[in-house]
Amino acid sequence: MSVTIRTGSPVLPTTPRARLLSVREAGLWGAASAALSTAVTLAVPYPNTGNDSYQYLGVADHLLTGRGITTDLPFFDVEQSHGVLPAPFTTQPPGYPLAIAGLRLLGLPPVVAGLAVSVLAVALTVLVLGLATRTLRVPARFARPALFAFAVNPFTLTFAGSVLSEALFTLLVTGAVLGLVLADRTAAHRRASLLAGIALGLSVWVRYAGLFVVVGTAVALTALLLVRRDRRAAERLAITVGVAAPLVGALLARNAVVAGSWRGGNTVSVEHSAGGLVVDTADALLHLVIGDASSPLARAAQAVLGLVVLAGLVVLVRRRPRPAGGPVVLLAVVVGVHGVLMFEAGLVSVISYGPRMFFPLLPAALLLVALLAAGTVPLVPAPRPPEPVRRGPGYAAVAALALLVGVLGVVATSDPPPDVGVAQRLAAPVDGGGSVPRWLDARLAPDEPVLAADGQATGHVLGRPVVGLVESTFSDLRWDEDTVAATMDRFGARYLLLYRHPRDGGGRLVQEETPFLRIVLAGRPVATLTPVAVSDEVLVLERR
Numbered sequence: 001m002s003v004t005i006r007t008g009s010p011v012l013p014t015t016p017r018a019r020l021l022s023v024r025e026a027g028l029w030g031a032a033s034a035a036l037s038t039a040v041t042l043a044v045p046y047p048n049t050g051n052d053s054y055q056y057l058g059v060a061d062h063l064l065t066g067r068g069i070t071t072d073l074p075f076f077d078v079e080q081s082h083g084v085l086p087a088p089f090t091t092q093p094p095g096y097p098l099a100i101a102g103l104r105l106l107g108l109p110p111v112v113a114g115l116a117v118s119v120l121a122v123a124l125t126v127l128v129l130g131l132a133t134r135t136l137r138v139p140a141r142f143a144r145p146a147l148f149a150f151a152v153n154p155f156t157l158t159f160a161g162s163v164l165s166e167a168l169f170t171l172l173v174t175g176a177v178l179g180l181v182l183a184d185r186t187a188a189h190r191r192a193s194l195l196a197g198i199a200l201g202l203s204v205w206v207r208y209a210g211l212f213v214v215v216g217t218a219v220a221l222t223a224l225l226l227v228r229r230d231r232r233a234a235e236r237l238a239i240t241v242g243v244a245a246p247l248v249g250a251l252l253a254r255n256a257v258v259a260g261s262w263r264g265g266n267t268v269s270v271e272h273s274a275g276g277l278v279v280d281t282a283d284a285l286l287h288l289v290i291g292d293a294s295s296p297l298a299r300a301a302q303a304v305l306g307l308v309v310l311a312g313l314v315v316l317v318r319r320r321p322r323p324a325g326g327p328v329v330l331l332a333v334v335v336g337v338h339g340v341l342m343f344e345a346g347l348v349s350v351i352s353y354g355p356r357m358f359f360p361l362l363p364a365a366l367l368l369v370a371l372l373a374a375g376t377v378p379l380v381p382a383p384r385p386p387e388p389v390r391r392g393p394g395y396a397a398v399a400a401l402a403l404l405v406g407v408l409g410v411v412a413t414s415d416p417p418p419d420v421g422v423a424q425r426l427a428a429p430v431d432g433g434g435s436v437p438r439w440l441d442a443r444l445a446p447d448e449p450v451l452a453a454d455g456q457a458t459g460h461v462l463g464r465p466v467v468g469l470v471e472s473t474f475s476d477l478r479w480d481e482d483t484v485a486a487t488m489d490r491f492g493a494r495y496l497l498l499y500r501h502p503r504d505g506g507g508r509l510v511q512e513e514t515p516f517l518r519i520v521l522a523g524r525p526v527a528t529l530t531p532v533a534v535s536d537e538v539l540v541l542e543r544r
Contacts, residue, residue, distance in 0.1 A: 021143045026130030029144075033151040034123035040407060041161030044414035047115055048162035051075070051418060052092065054460040056163060057110045059089050059097035064104060069094045072449070072465035073456050074491075077475050078265025083490040085449055085465050090255050090264035095206035096165035114163035121167035122160040125174045126151050129363045132178045133370055135185050136327050142373045146366040152402050154291030154409025155359045161410065169207040170360040175199035176213065177331070177364045180220075183236050184326040193239035200240070201247025208264070209342065209360070214244055216337030220330045227329075268350050268476060277346050280353055281339075288355040288362065291409025298408040305405050308398055321375030331368040335361050350474055418457035425499055425537035426461055436538050437462055440495065451488050452497035453517075454507030467491050469517070471509040479514045485528040488543045496520075496529060496541045 041047065055071050062070050070086035071079060079087045089097075096117070103113040126147055133143035150156055159166040179196025183189040200217060203210030221237040252262040259265040289309055290302035338361050346353040426436045434442075440450065440462065447465060452458040455468020467487060469479055477483060488496065498521055502508035511517045520526060521539060533540035 019140050020137060021130050021134050021140045021147075023131070023134070025140070026127050026134065026147075029130050029147045029151070030123045030127030033126040033156075034119055036151060037119045037122050037157060037160035040157050040410050041115060041119065044161065044410060046414055046416055046420070047111060048158055048164065048413060049111070049114075049417040049419070050164070051456040052165075053114065053163035053417075054419070054456040055089070055092070056097050056100060056165070057114060057460070059094060060100035060104060060110065060113070062086060063094075063097060063101040069097075072447075073459040073468065075455050075468040075470055075474075076265065077268070077470070077477060078259050078261075080467060080470075080477075080487070081265075085447075085467075085491060088258045090259040092165070092264075093205045093208060093251060095202065096168055098205075099168055100163075111163060115161060118162055118164070118167040119160050121171040122151075122156055125167070125171045125363055128171065128174045128178050129367060132174070132181050132363075132367050135178070135181050136367070136371055136374075137185075138367075138370045138374045139377065142370045146370040148399060149402065150363055150366055152399075152406040153288075153362065154293070154406045155288060155355055155362075157406050157410045158413050159356075159359070165206050166356055166359060169203055169210065170363065172199045172203035172206060173210070173213050173360045174363040176203065176217065177334070177367065180217065180240070180330050180334075181327050181367075183240075184330065189232055189236055190239055193236045194243055197240045197243025198247070200244040204244075204248045205251055207360075209338075209345075209357070211248070212338045212341040212345075213334065213361075214241075214248060215341060216334040217241070217244075217330075219337050220333035223333060224326060224329060268474060269348050270350055272347050274347065277343060277353070280346070281343060284353065284355045284358060288358055291405055291412070292355075293405070293408040293412035295408065295412070298405070298412065301401055301405050301408065305398075305401050308401070316369070316373055316376065319376040321372040327371060328368065331364055331371070335364050335368065418454065419460050421503060422454055422457040423461045425501075426458075428535040428537040430533045430535045430538070430540075436497070436533065436535065436540065439533050439540070440464070444494070449491050449493045450495045450497050451484070451491070451493045453499055453502065453511055457507075458497065466497075467493060469507075469510045469514075472513060473509070479510065480516050481526060481528055484516065485543065494543055495532070496543070498539045498541070500535075500537055500539055 055073055055075070058071050058073055059069060062068060062072070067086055069089050071089045072086045074080045074082075074085070074087040076091045078090060082088060099117045100110070100113045103116050104110065108116060129150060130143065130147055133146060155166075159170070176196045176199035179192050179194075179199060182192035183196065186192060196217070200210065200214050203213060218237070218241050221233070221240060225233040225237050255264040256262045261267060286306070290306050291298070293299075293302070339358065342357050345351055346357070351357065428435070430436060430439050444450070444464070449465035449467055450462075451467045451469065453469045455466045455470075459466030459468075470477060472478070484496065487493070498511060498517060499507055500521060502511055511521065516526075520529065520541065523531075528544055529541040530544055531539060532542045
């Protein structure tokens with residue numbers, strides 16, 4: 001007896017039980033995801049915004065007013081190094097602010113436009129994932145759990161309600177995956193490769209981590225070419241990488257010209273232990289599935305859901321999916337290379353290492369699991385039992401549990417954003433009456449900057465340019481008296497704004513770790529600054 005090992009795509013059963021997800025149903029899944037994300041976002045007291053959000057919104061405003069890809073909230077060293085306002089924006093790519101600016105042209109307010117981009121991106125990701133399962137002929141009974149798992153994932157729901165770039169980036173990565181599998185399964189492989197290349201290139205314009213996906217795709221397609229050694233595989237590699245490369249190159253060239261580094265100026269480096277980061281990675285992947293909620297109810301639900309997922313993976317391994325070629329190799333290599341490169345970045349950079357770093361590849365990972373699960377279905381269907389097993393109630397219970405974990409995960413992250421606390425502190429009356437914003441408005445032109453702790457949130461609340469005092473985690477600067485004075489002189493900032501009782505965030509860190517700022521807050525006189533306005537919460541000093 002001879003055995004043939006297939007290196008091509010797996011043959012999936014075509015029985016009625018293997019009915020595929022229709023395009024219409026994929027669209028309905030996307031619409032349901034949009035409705036769920038919108039409902040959850042509206043139900044929590046605050047949208048998920050943070051310091052990055054304030055810069056994104058500011059850059060979008062500059063794009064609409066003809067000031068280009070710039071920020072008037074210079075925070076990171078590369079932004080402050082230019083010594084001008086508005087400063088060129090290279091710390092993050094400009095793709096997400098461009099999308100916000102596009103929706104603002106429809107008349108949407110800034111924050112609403114940012115949320116709309118995220119909700120729409122999540123809904124489209126669900127649709128694209130559904131189309132990918134259909135392209136790979138994954139039976140609907142395996143495709144639906146993958147779509148549901150992504151739609152109710154705690155981080156999916158969180159990022160759908162965020163003014164952050166994760167949702168848009170995830171859409172582009174999933175779009176690239178769809179292009180890759182279309183190129184493997186359809187005759188129009190050139191057009192599909194073009195789609196993949198465009199999505200890959202644009203993903204880097206949204207998050208620099210898109211570079212990891214580009215590298216993973218290039219490695220996967222190269223491996224496929226080495227195995228297949230045919231013209232089609234060569235064309236897929238050439239078109240996909242050839243289309244992505246100019247898009248990526250244009251962004252990196254801009255960074256090199258504007259910031260002096262293709263990386264955009266993200267040069268602050270650290271060294272983390274590999275062993276510690278392995279633990280952090282395992283923790284991040286676990287919480288990517290079960291979320292970050294910590295209430296007793298959430299912990300119980302997470303434990304049960306984790307056991308269900310683990311049991312499902314054990315069953316999948318025990319059933320030994322049939323060997324599969326193209327799609328499985330592509331997905332596994334792209335996900336794997338991204339994970340390895342993200343781990344390397346976590347060793348030497350200041351990225352906020354956690355579930356959000358791996359979330360954009362979640363749809364690809366779910367697609368891979370669905371494809372492997374489909375590979376366990378016998379090619380010759382077994383006879384149906386006289387009395388079918390009723391699994392509906394069990395599936396419904398697991399679905400309800402997953403939805404509960406997802407919603408609780410959003411609730412756990414719905415704390416007031418930084419600008420809420422900053423606004424409350426700035427509203428405290430200064431000596432002589434009035435709030436700090438009114439005091440500043442009476443003395444400064446609208447485009448005159450100040451230097452401040454919690455710079456991004458402060459600038460967002462004040463509605464004026466603010467140069468930020470940056471904590472050492474993200475900066476090589478140390479804010480001694482000379483550095484503070486030189487920074488104020490370079491930007492033409494007359495006033496320094498400090499918080500007397502900072503509660504959290506970077507403002508608290510930089511004030512606690514900087515001896516000079518502690519001296520100023522203690523009321524001791526310094527040669528370069530004079531206190532000119534004081535409230536219970538804020539100290540304003542003027543440059544002498």
